[in-house]
Amino acid sequence: TTTVTTNQPESLQERYEALERENAELKKQVKLLLEELRLARHRQFGKSSERTKEDQVRLDLVFNEAEAEAQPEAEEPTVETVTYQRRKKQPGQREAMLADLPVERIEYRLSEQERICSCCNAVMDEVGAEVRRELKHIPAQTVLVEHVQYKYACRPCDKHGTETPMVKAQMPRPPIPGSLASASMLAHVIDKKYVDGLPLYRQEQQFARKDLALSRQTLANWVVIGATRWLSLVYDRLHEEMLSRKYLHADETTLQVLHEPGRAAESESYMWLYRSGRDGPPIVLFDYQETRSREHPRRFLGGFKGYLHVDGYSGYHDIEGVTLVGCWAHARRKFDEALTALPTAERKKPTAARIGLEYCNRLFKIERGLKDETPEERRA
Incomplete structure (x- = not known):
């Protein structure tokens, strides 16, 4: 006897249900891919208030923002352009600007002969004056300061053969021993580079026009030594003050450092940024580290007891004495991205993304109105 076993085909109902499940899964995948495509296109081509400018994510601009913002090739606005871009002046704006400036007064008077009236030959009296004001610029000067330290010896002791030490008058120590740099010169070079956006090679050219041969390498050494030897003291004091505050903000971003000893040029490093809140004068400190x-942050924030405002990075979690505060701007960004990923026809519907975005917008409007208020005034 021969037995033949065959697999019975599944019923049409089972095949239909399997296809339904497969179709639903495919639709879900297509919807997800379309949302990702719309979001990717929006990020690349669309305008968004969430999108940061290119210069805000370039790390060289974090520390050389002024230089990068400077555009020597940019044309000055023409008279016609100024006409259309003119802003309405605030009452007293010019007077407020000039209030604290020293005034140099130049008076123009007629001589006795010039004051004779051409009609009756009588002497004319002063009856008033017209005042024209202008801003005068006095170029900076570079002065050579010679510190002369006098030495003193006891002549009677010398005559009697008694050895007594010479005494020198006290003299302030130089900021950089063996260098021509004074404190004011260091401050000038650093201020010009980091505030006015004037690179060291241009400062080198400026000094050369004054017949001062100060190379950019020398200026760079002044900047580095001035920062490590003197500004580091200010940094440490600001760090100490920052840790005593109640509210802090923190963030980190990637950084590529060239010619760093022991590391490849393409190595990725991190710059950690810490900022104080509105409970005192603002403090902003950068902390360079090789890793994330x-x-x-545990080391930098050691001793801090308060609220830390950060994004969702887990590296800030579990810091002793610190209460993390989430960032509503980051939360809003996710609602905005979710709304952007929807088809255009669905974006105005009361979806969770729309409700969340409008909630954040209302919250931010309230925050802007209370920006300058104290915590007590905000709660009132």
């Missing part, structure tokens, strides 16, 4: 390890 959670140990860096």
Whole structure:
């Protein structure tokens, strides 16, 4: 006897249900891919208030923003352009600007002979004056300061053969021993580079026009030594003050450092940024580290007891004495991205993304109105 076993085909109902499940899964995948495509196109081509400018994510601009913003090739606006771009002046704006400036007064009077009236030959009296004001620029001067330290010896002791030490008058120590740099010169070079956006090679050219041969390498050394030897003291004091505050903000971003000893040029490093809140004068400190390890904020914030405003990076979690505060701007960005990913026809519907975005917008409007208020005034 021969037994033949055959697999019975599944019923039409089972095949239909399997196809339904497969179709639903495919539709879900297509919807997800379309949302990702719309969001990607929006990020690349669309305008968005969430999108940061290119210069805000370039790390060289974090520390050389003024230089990068400078555009020597940009044309000055013409008279016609100024006409259309003119802003309405605020009452007293010019007077407020000039109030604290020293005044140099130049008076123009007629001589006795010139004051004779051409009609009756009588002497004319002063009856008033017209005042024209202008701003006068006095170029900076570079002065050579010679510190002369006098030495003193006891002549009677010398005559009697008694050895007594010479005494020198006290003299301030130089900021950089063996260098021509004074404190004011260091401040000038650093201010010009980081505030006015004037690179060291241009400062080198400026000094050369004054017949001062100060190379950019020398200026760079002044900047580095001035920062490490003197500004580091200010940094440490600001760090100490920052840790005593109640509210802080923190963030980190990638950084590529060239010619760093022991590391390849393409190595990725991190710059950690810490900023104080509105409970005192603002303090902003940068902390360079080679990694994104959670140990860096733990070390930097050691001793801080308060609220830390950060994004969702887990590296800030579990810092002793710190209460994390989430960032509503980051939360709003996710609602905005979710709304952008929807088809155009659905974006105005009361979806969760729309409700969340409008909630954030209302919250931000309230925050802007209370920006300058104290916590007590905000709660009132």
